Amino acid sequence: MSHTPPIFINQGKNTVGYFTTSNPEKLIIFVHGFNGSATDTWDEFPALIKENNEYANSDVVFYGYESLKGQVNNNALRFYNFLKIIAEGNSKRLGYSRNNLAPNFTYSKILIVAHSLGSIVVRRALLNAKAENKTWLLNTRMILFAPAHRGARIQNLISESLPTLGRIFAGLGFITIPVLDDLRPNSQTILNLIQETEQLIQQNQGDFTISHTVVWANNEIVVHNERFCQDPIAVLFDNKSHTKVCKPIRPNFLTPFEIVTEAL
Amino acid sequence: MSRQKFNLDIISKQYRRKGAAAKAFKSLSVLISSNDTRNLENILRDHKDEPIWENYLVDERDNIDFLIDYYSILEIGIIANYFPYNLPSKLKDEVNNILGNDYVSKYYSKYYPLILPQLLLKHISFSNVHSSIDASTPIQSNLFEKFLVLNQTIKSDGDVDQFLWFLDGGITEGYSINDLLNVLSNRETIRYKLGRSNTHPLNSSLFGFIKYIQFIKDYADLLRQTSEFKLLQSSFWHYQSYWFDHMKVQLGDIIKVALNNIRKTMNDTTQTELVNDNNSYINNSEDFDKWKSSTEQFGGIEEDIKFLLNPKMGDPLTQLLNQN
Numbered sequence: 002m003s004h005t006p007p008i009f010i011n012q013g014k015n016t017v018g019y020f021t022t023s024n025p026e027k028l029i030i031f032v033h034g035f036n037g038s039a040t041d042t043w044d045e046f047p048a049l050i051k052e053n054n055e056y057a058n059s060d061v062v063f064y065g066y067e068s069l070k071g072q073v074n075n076n077a078l079r080f081y082n083f084l085k086i087i088a089e090g091n092s093k094r095l096g097y098s099r100n101n102l103a104p105n106f107t108y109s110k111i112l113i114v115a116h117s118l119g120s121i122v123v124r125r126a127l128l129n130a131k132a133e134n135k136t137w138l139l140n141t142r143m144i145l146f147a148p149a150h151r152g153a154r155i156q157n158l159i160s161e162s163l164p165t166l167g168r169i170f171a172g173l174g175f176i177t178i179p180v181l182d183d184l185r186p187n188s189q190t191i192l193n194l195i196q197e198t199e200q201l202i203q204q205n206q207g208d209f210t211i212s213h214t215v216v217w218a219n220n221e222i223v224v225h226n227e228r229f230c231q232d233p234i235a236v237l238f239d240n241k242s243h244t245k246v247c248k249p250i251r252p253n254f255l256t257p258f259e260i261v262t263e264a265l
Numbered sequence: 266m267s268r269q270k271f272n273l274d275i276i277s278k279q280y281r282r283k284g285a286a287a288k289a290f291k292s293l294s295v296l297i298s299s300n301d302t303r304n305l306e307n308i309l310r311d312h313k314d315e316p317i318w319e320n321y322l323v324d325e326r327d328n329i330d331f332l333i334d335y336y337s338i339l340e341i342g343i344i345a346n347y348f349p350y351n352l353p354s355k356l357k358d359e360v361n362n363i364l365g366n367d368y369v370s371k372y373y374s375k376y377y378p379l380i381l382p383q384l385l386l387k388h389i390s391f392s393n394v395h396s397s398i399d400a401s402t403p404i405q406s407n408l409f410e411k412f413l414v415l416n417q418t419i420k421s422d423g424d425v426d427q428f429l430w431f432l433d434g435g436i437t438e439g440y441s442i443n444d445l446l447n448v449l450s451n452r453e454t455i456r457y458k459l460g461r462s463n464t465h466p467l468n469s470s471l472f473g474f475i476k477y478i479q480f481i482k483d484y485a486d487l488l489r490q491t492s493e494f495k496l497l498q499s500s501f502w503h504y505q506s507y508w509f510d511h512m513k514v515q516l517g518d519i520i521k522v523a524l525n526n527i528r529k530t531m532n533d534t535t536q537t538e539l540v541n542d543n544n545s546y547i548n549n550s551e552d553f554d555k556w557k558s559s560t561e562q563f564g565g566i567e568e569d570i571k572f573l574l575n576p577k578m579g580d581p582l583t584q585l586l587n588q589n
Contacts, residue, residue, distance in 0.1 A: 005271075005275050006271075006272050006275045006276055006347075006410060006413075007410055007413055007414055007417075008275070008279065009279060009417055014421075014422075015414075015417055015418050015421065017414055017417075022271075038418060039414075040414055041483070047410070048407050069472065070472070096279065097275075155546055156546060156548070156552050156555075159546050160555060164475060164478065164479050164482075165478075165559050165562040165563070165565075165566065166474060166475045166478055166527075167475045168556065168559050169527060169531065169556070169559050169560075170471060170475065171545070171546055172539060172545055172546060172547050172552075172556040172559075173452055173530065173531070173534065173539070173545065174452075174539070174542045174543075174544030174545040175452075175471060176468070176471060176472065176475075177544060181546070
């Protein structure tokens, strides 16, 4: 018995937590992409985590947000507000209280794993944290799968990521999806993200902006596989598409899980 | 504490010991213990006999539905071996007291029939009901948690609520399911009515329609994954039986009409119209052709709906209930 059953957290949208039944030391947060969902995007990650001893002291949260409505920076702000609650020792407010935690408890490490659009949400949230001098940034790492932080090909994004009806309604102009504008390579959202990151790196204050690992899909047709500022050279997954690159599936494709485990 | 008891404790904290279900438990306990049959009968009446128009009654019955929902989840969790087969005596007493009450019983057995709470009460009363359940396996735990997470996605979604409200015959700001079906068949109508607001009831129901069809696909996938465990599969199906059984004609027909109307609109719309439309993502003939071919996937949607609306899926649990 390493983790709780799913705890439905009243933050974001359909956010689910699996809290350790041992002493919590680390926190891992998964953030999905465009039209993803809190847990589905990550396929067998929840089951693998619960079965693996290396996660025995980690709380794990699958954060969800309404990616089809609202601008990306609004979602980033909500995610930042959630991060503040969980990273600053207020996890009781998330619907699961543990009597054995010290009143001043904080995690020794926070690992944020994001897919596609989630990378922009996470980067912007961490820049907000920097603006408010949050000390937990020093213990925070990012792993990014098929990140959209250098923009996306909108037509391909729609055809790959939206369900049939969403694709049809978007084609007919029935529905407005503001985030699509934010995802264009030269959008103000992305240009600002790059500029603010570069500034912090020049001032030697941008370590937190450098991802621990970046994964690209070899069959990528949605996002632009371009290096972001000082990120490390990406790892390339063969025979994987934009949506499959972050989904571990037993027994033959465990690499996404191994990458996250290695970063713990 | 055993794993199963721990699971029960955590799930009960979320589904029963707070919010609407906790309120319903409190109010029903008071009414039952004081033998207030007049109020019990009034609150738990069949709306076909006398419509429910009082706001406080609508809220009260909503809360009761949440409590009954918890008992349904309890029964499914027992079938999945996710919860202990022998429930704690305090919980057994609660189930007997609430579900065993004549007025509550009529509510979930006669007026709005649900198998799962009936089976839970039977299980509490006759402990050999589930003797056929196999020992717990991790696979069933994973399936049960997937079930919880999947249902949560539509429980807390305003767009899906709006779509299902329309599907159930509801009206919002003068709009109904007919308005949704009409706009799907006429592109100019929807553009005139919607403007750019994502909060307009019709716009919200459009998003709700997209999300509900996605839910249908995911639910069908979950049931297919559960095919090895017939009782569990049947219990998942019964959990959504309001839509898959009671409302199956409306659900099937409305989605069929909606898909036909969408096909018509797509046939009536030219490439030039969409390329010149700033709201559309279509920029050229390649985009347009790809977009047009989306209707080929309607077959998959129709197949999932046919799969879910098959009443045979409910048989294993119904047979279990009817066994002596």
